[in-house]
Amino acid sequence: MTSSDAPPRVIRLLPARFTRDPKAAKGGENRAAVLLLLSTVVAILWANSPWAESYWSLLDTHVGITFGAHHFELTVKHLINDGLMTFFFFIVGLEVTREFAIGELTDRGRAAVPVVAAIAGLAIPAAIFLVLNPTGENAQAWGVVISTDTAFLVGALAIIKPKFPARVRIFLLTLAVVDDVGALGVIALFYSESIQVLPLVISAALIGAMALVRFMPVARGPAYAILGFALWVALFLAGIHPTLAGVALALLIPVFTPERRQVERTVELIRAFRQSPNSEYARAATRGLRESISINERLQTDVGPYVSFVVLPLFALVNAGVRLDADSVQAALRSPLTWGVVAGLVVGKFVGITGATWLMRRTGMGQLAPGLGLRRIAGGAALSGIGFTISLFIVDIAISEPMRQDQARIGVLIASVLAFALGWAVFRLTDRFNPPDPVGLKLLRPIDADRDHIRGNPDAPLTLVEYGDYECPFCSRATGAIDEVRAHLGDRLVYVWRHFPLERAHPRAFDAARASEAAALQGKFFEMGRELFAHQDDLEWSDMYRYAVAIGCDIDQFDQDVRVHSSRVLHRVQDDAQDAELMDLNSTPTFFVNGKRHKGPWDAASLIRALEAGR
Template sequence: MVMSKKHHPKPRRTQVLAARAFASIEHFLHIEAVSGVLLLISATIALIWANSQWADSYANIWHTSLSISLGRFEFSKSLHFWINDILMTFFFLVVGMEIRSELHEGALSKIKQAILPVIAAFGGVIIPAIIFLAFNFAPIQQNGWAVPTATDIAFAVGILALLGRSIPGEIRVFLLSLAIIDDIIAVLIIALFYSEGLNYLGFLTAGIGILLVLGFQRIGIGSAWSYLIPGSFVWFGILMSGAHPTLAGVILGLMTPVRSKPMSEHPLDLLLRITGELTGRDIKSEQGHSQRRLLQKLQVAKRELLPPVVRVEQALHPWIAYIVMPLFALANAGINLSSSTYSASELYIITGIVVALVCGKPIGIVGISWACIKLKWCHLPDGITWKGLWLVGLLAGIGFTMSMFIAMLAFKDMRFLNAAKLGVLLGSVTAALLGVIWGIIYLKQMTRINRKVH
């Protein structure tokens, strides 16, 4: 017996309100603007805390030891290590997944589309590095040459989102593509220039973990939780090898499948068929075995509509954006300024980073793009003007998270590290402010042009 639609119970008002609330929360969690603002708030709290009467508590809390023990095995590290080396691995996991997605079907999947962002990204790395080295001659200072070469994706895209929807979507896509290539270069820099003496036993351990991941994928294990054990092998192996353990996140991200598990029936067709079957069923059989089986199939079909790389990235995004990165900012942005008297060497580090981020990034990105377009190697994408490209260049100067991360690898001397952190903060904030000002001018000009056209 087929029941008419009018006999189906209507959802209660509380259920409707709850559904709307959850939808709003989900939408909120995926707005980059909020993520960028939260990063700024975390950095501000860290600065205020580190320069308050509770400054000692700020310094001490990150040295608190956290341990995991299992039988005779014990893993004990400081809270600072847990944030910078373990939680940030998940950040780099998402970076790896973003790179994998872009290479598969994004802006980097087609050579013609990828040429300009790749060239611009290299310009945005080379020129800031040269500017930093021009200010710093001593080898110990020059070790920080890579600090101003990075771009903070969340912060940069967040500032762009704050400018509103009037900004052309092509600019956002170009900024994302450039920032992802920037991340690839940053990962290579970390691996090649900021890794300690290599231990081959570590590489063997990481290799075992990688083989386990490939084996799991081969036999069709789809649960992300199942990959924690082989992922841990990769992480510990990279740590043992002398390279930075967060590189394990990039490796695992690049290994995440970009295609859904093969099914006898396309997930969308299966979804439509089961929905049709459920629509024609008697409401009284709702709790039956057959009904539950169909609902399970429906759940599988819904899941397989998206490839694993997209599913895992979407699941991790709110945790990374709203917990991991703010924690990283809180743990690393606190610089005591109250009694700081900087030496000439420290001032050169600060100045080099600020000038490299604020001037070097946009000049490198726009300058090399202009040269390549003049040489007819590539062309400006549709929807992007030169003023729009300058906006991308200014926002790319927001190094923040990645620049802080590289600074901690580059400088072991706390005086130089604090100077580098201050340079990153000043440079990133200045680049963000200039980006907002330029963005407002750009929008006003676009509005005037549109009025003339209409």
């Protein structure tokens, strides 16, 4: 870490619009959910109004393109369901891929639970449906109850607003992707009249080509777009639901955390542009900024809003229109087909997902993230009974008689309303009588001047605690921001460093933390930290002994503390790391501002604003 006697600097705080606001992001999600619900209501009212004929005519309107002698066309309904919804499955796939690669689900024990729960959520509903409809033509419609509607599931969760929904949402998105892939597989195997072999082979070749795009030096974005569209066409011609192309493409796009060398190179380009503004430096800096962030994250940011505010409302508009005249409703209420759909979606999803989660935890084969108990899973399992997209799609291909089609559609509608009500009740009762713990939102262990590594006034009214890793490039860069914050706030601030070595990504970080604790026994903790950050690529023990000499440590004593009395330094590192694990931290640096976890950027201006706002 840098020296504490740096000259004071006056910091000009950035306007709030230049910082990432979690409340604004949440507000956008809520607005998207409201728009989705409004589109659903409009579709139902339109389909049962005096102008209903215009609704059905719109859905059956053909849209196509002609190129020479070739002609390709789809109805408006299929264009949205099979075309635009591919982007939705693509975004969901990107988010879950990121969580598996560098996020919450890197722990395979946690990832196993939603995967197994999704499989149970496919099988149990089908079994319940077949109990009520064991034979005859109705039995062919068992696929109607297997799939959760991901779009409405996410929207319902945003409308209900349970406390601390982030982990529930990640669990349900993971479950929904597995559910979608399984349901699309069922359509391909059981509800496709004929699979065309040649387009299927071409689809496999295209998937192989997409897996190789990451090795291209340039133009990866256009390559993914072209191959993704070609895969969609190939799957469509093969007789397989083409939205599977969105999931396949998302799973093949690489995910990575920003690399230090790329970030440093971009900083140098920006500095060069500042000194000599010209188009060459501008293009290079723009390209560097873009390439320092993985294409997965860039696509989520660029495409996500269009999916939320355009694709999903259009999808609801063309799918939620169900005829609800008196004759149709009365026939549906007497039909085992209707109640088979209701029982399969509402009871089957709830029992299958909740039961599988309980079994995985009970047997020790999987685990849930901290703060994500079985009661929270039960609420999400109830909402998983909302079925629209694939349920209504299978109604059209599994049932030929229009009257029975209406009965099945009414069953899907009733099930979705009941599932939403049940999910709302579970979350509300849970939040009221057994609220979840706010894991990681507050500092678990208070600052202790006798134990913690402190810079500044121990009695200061403002506190900044960092959980960091000496091999993390962003912890290294954050030290400059921290020095600016300390210079700006002076004696009003106390800064604390705590260890959180991420050994999976940074194999030398734990040893570096031990070395810093050995130096701390000689009063050289922050001096050793400065050396470790300055030489992050050279953290072998021979290097760290050299750094200890450079900062004036008694090398014999340092060696004794590291090797002979290792428990004295080991426990300090382990205690901090265990605190971080109990708070379920998963990245460095993580800051706690005045005892509360800081969300958003950690540049000096953002940290100062957060410290003074939360005073």
